[in-house]
Amino acid sequence: MPKRSADSRLSRRRFLSLSSTAAAALGIAPLAGKPSESFAEDHPSPDDYYAKLGVAKIINAAGTYTYLTAACMPPQVQRAVAQAALHPVRLKDLQLAAGEYIAKKLRCEAAVVTSGASAALTLATAACVASANGASPQEIPENVDKMKNEVVVQKAHRYEYDHAMLLCGAVIKEVVTLEDYKRALSPKTVMTNFFNAAASGPDGAQIDRETWLRVAHDHGVPCHYDAAADMPPIENLWTYTGMGFDLVCFSGGKGIRGPQNAGLLLGKKHLIDLAVANNNPNSDAVGRGMKVAKEQIVGMVAAVDWLLEQSDEKNQAEYMRLTDIVVDAVKDVPTMKTRVFMPPIANHVPHLLLSYNPSVVGLTPQQVQEKLRAQTPSIELNPATGTSSRNGIPSDENTIVISTWMLQPGEAEIVGRSLRTTLMNTHA
Numbered sequence: 001m002p003k004r005s006a007d008s009r010l011s012r013r014r015f016l017s018l019s020s021t022a023a024a025a026l027g028i029a030p031l032a033g034k035p036s037e038s039f040a041e042d043h044p045s046p047d048d049y050y051a052k053l054g055v056a057k058i059i060n061a062a063g064t065y066t067y068l069t070a071a072c073m074p075p076q077v078q079r080a081v082a083q084a085a086l087h088p089v090r091l092k093d094l095q096l097a098a099g100e101y102i103a104k105k106l107r108c109e110a111a112v113v114t115s116g117a118s119a120a121l122t123l124a125t126a127a128c129v130a131s132a133n134g135a136s137p138q139e140i141p142e143n144v145d146k147m148k149n150e151v152v153v154q155k156a157h158r159y160e161y162d163h164a165m166l167l168c169g170a171v172i173k174e175v176v177t178l179e180d181y182k183r184a185l186s187p188k189t190v191m192t193n194f195f196n197a198a199a200s201g202p203d204g205a206q207i208d209r210e211t212w213l214r215v216a217h218d219h220g221v222p223c224h225y226d227a228a229a230d231m232p233p234i235e236n237l238w239t240y241t242g243m244g245f246d247l248v249c250f251s252g253g254k255g256i257r258g259p260q261n262a263g264l265l266l267g268k269k270h271l272i273d274l275a276v277a278n279n280n281p282n283s284d285a286v287g288r289g290m291k292v293a294k295e296q297i298v299g300m301v302a303a304v305d306w307l308l309e310q311s312d313e314k315n316q317a318e319y320m321r322l323t324d325i326v327v328d329a330v331k332d333v334p335t336m337k338t339r340v341f342m343p344p345i346a347n348h349v350p351h352l353l354l355s356y357n358p359s360v361v362g363l364t365p366q367q368v369q370e371k372l373r374a375q376t377p378s379i380e381l382n383p384a385t386g387t388s389s390r391n392g393i394p395s396d397e398n399t400i401v402i403s404t405w406m407l408q409p410g411e412a413e414i415v416g417r418s419l420r421t422t423l424m425n426t427h428a
């Protein structure tokens with residue numbers, strides 16, 4: 001696995017296993033009494049562009065956040081990416097074949113690899129605009145204001161990805177009640193969007209997904225379902241299309257652990273065909289700037305193959321084992337209370353909540369977060385740390401939040417030790 005400490009250990013082990021002549025032949029400088037611990041840091045491989053660029057590698061105790069580059073690809077996906085880089089192909093051939101392969105594996109009519117869930121939402125919107133109006137890719141977004149152009153969304157499902165739909169010139173119509181919804185579905189409606197993770201919760205939406213889908217279909221309107229961060233469980237990759245949602249998007253670089261700039265749009269064949277028509281490499285199409293390189297298309301397919309060999313039970317047990325390592329390290333910090341929370345929908349993995357009294361310990365969770373970020377190796381805690389404003393995770397100003405599923409071997413121990421040292425060394 002490509003990770004900071006594994007990298008260092010690996011290169012160290014590889015180095016130590018070479019005779020000095022072999023090392024000399026390979027142009028590796030001798031250790032010359034230097035502590036081996038710092039070797040990989042001081043002499044990064046010439047291909048290590050993070051080191052060359054001076055960009056800190058982090059330990060991700062936060063989760064699959066885009067701003068933290070989300071997941072790392074499993075070795076078999078990395079190998080597929082490297083293989084794909086060796087030869088050019090015809091991009092459309094690859095896009096088509098990848099889509100057909102994924103559709104078969106994920107039990108839907110059709111699929112397309114997109115440059116992420118956000119791009120999938122844009123292509124879904126373009127497909128629905130095209131379907132409702134017979135519009136050509138060239139007309140989107142320029143002429144969309146003169147067409148059927150409305151997307152119906154529950155008020156509680158408005159989110160930071162609305163932009164992906166607006167890009168097509170669509171107009172969003174907000175609804176709250178079922179009555180609103182029925183009224184809003186008009187001859188101008190081209191699609192609906194349902195944000196899965198906002199489906200439940202205290203200020204959640206009034207209309208559940210079965211009702212949402214049935215009413216839209218009664219009006220002949222296609223439904224897009226945003227399930228970007230909604231794997232695990234693995235079966236979600238076919239649950240929502242199986243329910244009848246016309247289009248479903250997933251992020252490729254989050255739980256699926258494909259390339260970060262890849263994603264999936266799954267769904268009905270006639271709509272996926274229209275999404276493809278609005279996608280690159282076609283010019284003069286809204287998806288022209290959302291290109292996925294051959295390496296990442298192959299990586300996305302390989303990630304799907306990898307995922308289908310996984311077991312949710314085994315993965316969750318491993319995330320819990322890592323969570324327990326952190327709990328063990330911090331459990332005797334004064335006033336510490338630990339608990340594990342599993343979000344029911346989206347990022348459905350253990351989140352460790354470490355609650356304590358900052359005036360006893362001497363540091364607030366946000367101060368701890370800053371300290372761990374500033375140290376080497378730099379550790380990123382979950383952004384819900386020290387705040388109650390991240391919906392979905394029941395945190396507060398006295399709580400540190402950790403998610404272990406993106407940790408690589410050996411890192412849970414480092415996170416536990418760093419937390420313990422930071423929290424124990426503070427009170428005077």
Ligand SMILES: *Cc1c(COP(=O)(O)O)cnc(C)c1O
Pocket residue numbers: 066115116117118119161197226227228229250251252253260262263
């Ligand atoms: C992450 C996310 C996206 C965007 O996914 P990308 O693959 O980064 O484009 C869209 N919707 C939701 C709900 C997400 O969590």
